[in-house]
Amino acid sequence: MPGDDSSSTSTAILATPTAAIPAHSPYFLHSSDQPGTPLVTPVLDGNNFPTWHRAIVMALEAKNKLQFLDGSLPKPASDSPDPPHWTRCNSMVRSWIVHSIVPNIAHSILWVDSARDAWLDLHDRFSQKNAPRIFEIRRSISTLSEGLDSISIYYTKMKSLRDALSSYRAMPTCTCGTATTLQSHVETDSLMDILQGLHESYSVVRSQILLMDPLPTIA
Incomplete structure (x- = not known):
């Protein structure tokens, strides 16, 4: 129709x-x-x-x-x-x-x-730099310790703080290799943060890790 x-x-x-x-x-x-x-x-x-x-x-x-x-x-x-x-x-x-x-x-x-x-x-x-927030995160990182937590829980807490810090500090875009070096320094700092907060029962293992060359990754 x-x-x-x-x-x-x-x-x-x-x-x-x-x-x-x-x-x-x-x-x-x-x-x-x-x-x-x-x-x-x-x-x-x-x-x-x-x-x-x-x-x-x-x-x-x-x-x-x-x-x-x-x-x-x-x-x-x-x-x-x-x-x-x-x-x-x-x-x-x-x-x-x-x-x-x-x-x-x-x-x-x-x-x-x-x-x-x-x-x-x-x-x-x-998006402006937030110095007070960066200060708080850095202080939390420096005072965080494993305590009674498992290694997994302690690592998760530390990674969360490191990720929060990196959100305020973007890595520069670079093709000359400098960014790779900077990233290496960041990873080393992350490893040091993890090691310094470990329980004293891991002191021997920590010493052995610090003597490695190159240092291992956090993973």
């Missing part, structure tokens, strides 16, 4: 924009992607930016949406077919970020139209 043909045609037209976007495209949104869903926990509270930043980046990489933050996918020209898709995904990413932040911080970026601009604003405010 003519009425049925018209209905089928309308349905096909409405379905075309979504169906035409392949799954590998950054414009693709899965049916499970919801704007009100926090991407990560815990949310950003102003004191956990390094770990929150890393978690958000990982989540958006998994969703193929990191391009909306790093500037590699700017808003398309108005004469292309992509602006509606870009706007839709940009709003989705903005919403994910807003719902992954405590309300008083989220309100400050709520009216920013670009997900990238909101991201850069948060980065400028919270």
Whole structure:
């Protein structure tokens, strides 16, 4: 019937924009992607930016949406077919970020139209060197000891502190070999931190390890 043909045609037209976007495209949104869903926990509270930043980046990489933050996918020209898709995904990413932040911080970026601009604003405010936090972590590392814990539990605690410290001290990008040397020094420092907190029952083993050349890795 003519009425049925018209209905089928309308349905096909409405379905075309979504169906035409392949799954590998950054414009693709899965049916499970919801704007009100926090991407990560815990949310950003102003004191956990390094770990929150890393978690958000990982989540958006998994969703193929990191391009909306790093500037590699700017808003398309108005004469292309992509602006509606870009706007839709940009709003989705903005919403994910807003719902992954405590309300008083989220309100400050709520009216920013670009997900990238909101991201850069948060980065400028919270990525500054946090000397008091670095001091706290360094002090925790220097005072941590195995005590009554097992080696595994003690190592896990130490690694958590070392990872937190490294989040405030990014290694420089280098192709001359200097970064490898710096990384070696960092690994040596980590080994020393582990050894100094071991129970005294391991004093002989510790002495033997310190005499090794080269020093073993923490693993």
